[in-house]
Amino acid sequence: MQIEYTIQYSNRKTISIIIERDRRVVVRAPLNTSEEMIEKEINKRKFLLFQKINHPQKYENLKPRKEFVSGESILYLGKHFKLEVVPYEIEGIHFDNKFYISKKNQVKASQLLKKWYIKQAEEKIIPKVKTYAKNLGVKYNTIKILNLKYRWGSCTPKDNINFNWRLIKAPIYVIDYIIVHELAHLIEPNHNPEFWNIVSIQLPHYYRAKEWLKENGHLLETEF
Ligand SMILES: [Zn+2]
Structure with a gap:
């Protein structure tokens, strides 16, 4: 570790x-x-x-519990969106500038939201990893979206790259930074000037992402 x-x-x-x-x-x-x-x-x-x-x-006080009631806000791609519990039937979670969930699904809302987050993470993160890997000229073995603990991403000695599904709560530029950071480790395992040089060539403003993580990192560690 x-x-x-x-x-x-x-x-x-x-x-x-x-x-x-x-x-x-x-x-x-x-x-x-x-x-x-x-x-x-x-x-x-x-x-x-x-x-x-x-x-x-x-760090327990950093983990407020969601109740999944109308008006509650849900974080997605760095923005807070309101939740609306509706009386009619919806399959799982519906998102359209607002999160919608059926009243009858309210009890399993946290499960449904997690599933929805993981799906979005797969759809948005994996293609980005492929693009950045091409730009950096690196080869990886597998890309996985996992339930990592307290880490945004990791890169194993076998060149498998893993990302925390909670990353989908972060703004796109933060997602890009975490992806580039992990991929850059395939070239340079240490956080030395060479490493940061590789990162900054891909993302000249990467320090903005580091700032965001510094301020909001705890939000991403909560379950919801
Ligand atoms: Zn690192």
Whole structure:
């Protein structure tokens, strides 16, 4: 298992590792600290970091429960859309600038919405991965939309690329960034300048996506 983290260099004297509210791992390091040194520090605390990242209660207040009543908002492609519970019959979820669900399906709404999200994720993310892979000239083995925990995407040693279905809640430019990020790992496994160079050639404004993730990352980790 690998821990994804970002590095913030400053005038400080020691390395510290922080887990943000959205579970992102941030390493604060003195200027001139080598990447290997940071990697080593991360590895030393790997087990503890994993425990903390996966701690269920610590971030519980970030997980409001949906009741699936009319007027509630549902996140999709970075925007909030209203839910409307209707008295007539609809198969599953209907989306048209608003989410519609039958009153009789209200009890299984969370299941239906998850299924709908996964379908959208497959339809929107997979073709994009193919396009970006072509642009980057990389070959992958499989692309899967999965129920990943606390990660947007991952890239396995066998060149299988996986994405969290919750990514479909993010704006398109964030989806693009996560895709390019994972594909760039097929060329460069580390987050070094070379890696960020590959990303920025595809997405010159990728830092906007990083900003969005920083602010909204926790939204994507909730079940709904
Ligand atoms: Zn990465």
